[in-house]
Amino acid sequence: MQTKKLLILSILFLVIGAFQIKGMAQEGLKDGYALDRKEIEYLKRVEKATFSGFEKLFDQATWFPVDIASVAHADVLILSENTYYSKTSPTNIGLGFLYLILAKERGYLSEKQAYARALRMMDMLEQLETHEGFLYNWYYLSGKDGRIPQVTLDRFVSSLDNGDLDICLMATAGAFAQTELSRRIDKFLGEKDYHFFFNKNPDQRDNGMINVGYDDAKKIYHAADYSIFNVEGRMTVLVAILKDNIPESAWRKQARLVRTYTTLENEMIPVVAAWGGSLYETLFADEILGGFEIAPKAFQQNALRAKASVKLLASEKGDSLIEVQYDVKERYTYSGVYIKYDDLDVSKYRSLIFQVRGDQTEGYPKTIKAELKWHGEYVQFEHLPLKSMWAEVQIAIPKDSKSVDELTFVIENSAAGEHQKGAIFIRALVLR
Numbered sequence: 436m437q438t439k440k441l442l443i444l445s446i447l448f449l450v451i452g453a454f455q456i457k458g459m460a461q462e463g464l465k466d467g468y469a470l471d472r473k474e475i476e477y478l479k480r481v482e483k484a485t486f487s488g489f490e491k492l493f494d495q496a497t498w499f500p501v502d503i504a505s506v507a508h509a510d511v512l513i514l515s516e517n518t519y520y521s522k523t524s525p526t527n528i529g530l531g532f533l534y535l536i537l538a539k540e541r542g543y544l545s546e547k548q549a550y551a552r553a554l555r556m557m558d559m560l561e562q563l564e565t566h567e568g569f570l571y572n573w574y575y576l577s578g579k580d581g582r583i584p585q586v587t588l589d590r591f592v593s594s595l596d597n598g599d600l601d602i603c604l605m606a607t608a609g610a611f612a613q614t615e616l617s618r619r620i621d622k623f624l625g626e627k628d629y630h631f632f633f634n635k636n637p638d639q640r641d642n643g644m645i646n647v648g649y650d651d652a653k654k655i656y657h658a659a660d661y662s663i664f665n666v667e668g669r670m671t672v673l674v675a676i677l678k679d680n681i682p683e684s685a686w687r688k689q690a691r692l693v694r695t696y697t698t699l700e701n702e703m704i705p706v707v708a709a710w711g712g713s714l715y716e717t718l719f720a721d722e723i724l725g726g727f728e729i730a731p732k733a734f735q736q737n738a739l740r741a742k743a744s745v746k747l748l749a750s751e752k753g754d755s756l757i758e759v760q761y762d763v764k765e766r767y768t769y770s771g772v773y774i775k776y777d778d779l780d781v782s783k784y785r786s787l788i789f790q791v792r793g794d795q796t797e798g799y800p801k802t803i804k805a806e807l808k809w810h811g812e813y814v815q816f817e818h819l820p821l822k823s824m825w826a827e828v829q830i831a832i833p834k835d836s837k838s839v840d841e842l843t844f845v846i847e848n849s850a851a852g853e854h855q856k857g858a859i860f861i862r863a864l865v866l867r
Contacts, residue, residue: 483543486537486538486541490538491510491513492504494513496576496577496580496581497556498555499523499527499528499531499556499559499574499584500523500528500534501521501527502521502524502527502573503520503522505520513578521577521578522573522574522575522576522588524572524573525570525593525600526599528560528600529601529603530599531556532553532604532607533603535549535552535553535607536549536607536610553607553611554615557619557623559583560623561623563583563584567627567631568626569631571586571589571590571592571651572590572592572593572596573587573589574586589652590651591648591650594629594632594648594661594668594671595661595668597627597671598629598670601627602670602671602673602723604620604623604624605674608620629645629675629678629681630679630681632675633645633646633681635649636656636658637655637656639766643684643688644685645685646660646661647659659765659768661689662689662765663689663709664691664707665691665707665717665720666709666716667719669689669724673724691707692707692709692760693706693708704743705740707737708741708760714742717738717741721734757774757862758858759772759844759846759859759861761851761859762855763800763846763851763855764848764856766848768848769845771846772843772844773841773842774841776839776840776841779839779866780837781832781836781838782838784866784867785832786829786831787807787829787832787865788828788830788863788864788866788867789862789863789864790826790828790861790862790863791819791828791860791861792822792823792826792859792860793822793823793858794823797856797857798856798858799821799823799854799858799859800850800851800855801820801850801852802819803821803844803859804816804819804843804844804846804847805819805828805830805843806841806845809837809838809839814832814833814839815830815831815833821859825862844861
């Protein structure tokens with residue numbers, strides 16, 4: 436087994452490809468440019484391969500997609516005995532429903548096949564343990580027929596993940612209107628109310644925003660809200676407003692974070708940026724919500740600029756560069772980015788070494804926290820001071836450590852100092 440595929444990466448290609456392939460051929464990627472025949476054929480091959488690969492991510496016992504699958508010899512393997520790999524989430528389930536709609540529309544499944552699969556998924560969805568009608572973060576998929584997936588890892592109820600699920604269910608009900616499935620979806624959606632997440636920040640009551648989520652084990656809400664516009668969380672905010680009449684302040688108060696980049700041609704390009712700077716955050720919600728139909732030029736321009744900024748950052752000095760934008764003005768808030776590894780073997784190494792610097796123009800925090808984790812547990816963490824010039828730093832790896840699967844960089848409100856909004860850059864990560 437060489438690598439792992441995260442479900443979310445596959446669905447990003449799936450959604451963008453299926454929604455845009457016709458539109459791109461007709462309208463072009465930008466003014467004055469249209470795809471030629473070879474480019475269209477190439478996109479069709481990519482689309483076909485993506486649908487084929489995504490189909491293999493479904494657990495045959497529940498018809499829910501797994502969160503992580505191993506890839507070996509050009510095939511996808513579901514490891515049902517591995518509780519960390521073989522799990523699913525509200526987002527994964529929602530994207531499974533979305534896959535069926537897209538597969539039907541693109542001709543990979545017949546309407547009868549797609550409906551039967553969606554009905555089976557709904558059968559299992561209605562049996563899952565919930566809290567106030569909302570799903571928990573993770574459910575273990577045993578791969579055995581007749582087993583109802585059980586809550587695993589934690590008992591956190593995520594507003595974002597439930598929003599992802601519900602917006603996909605709404606799309607499914609629309610795709611199979613006036614059916615048993617659409618009626619059951621309406622009933623399922625009616626059993627939850629997003630007021631459960633509204634105005635629930637323990638440190639900022641009555642702030643008019645949607646909270647990140649609720650920890651059912653600790654009986655406490657998260658200390659952060661969805662306060663930045665260009666993330667997938669805005670789908671949850673919109674669902675809450677339209678479905679449960681949450682005040683529109685939850686939408687208006689999301690900050691439109693704009694950053695300006697200088698291209699290699701010295702052109703200044705402003706971008707409505709995502710908090711983590713990823714193309715997934717920038718493009719995914721736009722595709723689901725239909726931003727390209729609401730304001731095609733604006734969304735297209737921002738998507739192209741976001742792509743250009745990511746390419747620009749990745750090419751600086753030939754190094755793989757990570758930019759972390761942050762805004763931690765509110766007390767107890769934090770921002771950051773995480774890098775997912777394929778069970779990285781660290782048993783032969785003593786330290787992780789990388790270079791880091793702050794953004795002198797935008798501002799940067801006094802310190803950042805770097806965390807190495809394995810299955811959600813700390814392997815090691817360090818608080819690192821920052822400067823505006825590149826500096827090499829090391830994180831010691833404990834002698835008994837065998838593997839890590841996550842590296843996280845966090846900027847906390849309490850450690851940001853006077854620059855509570857800004858950016859940092861990280862590059863040249865190596866093990867020694």
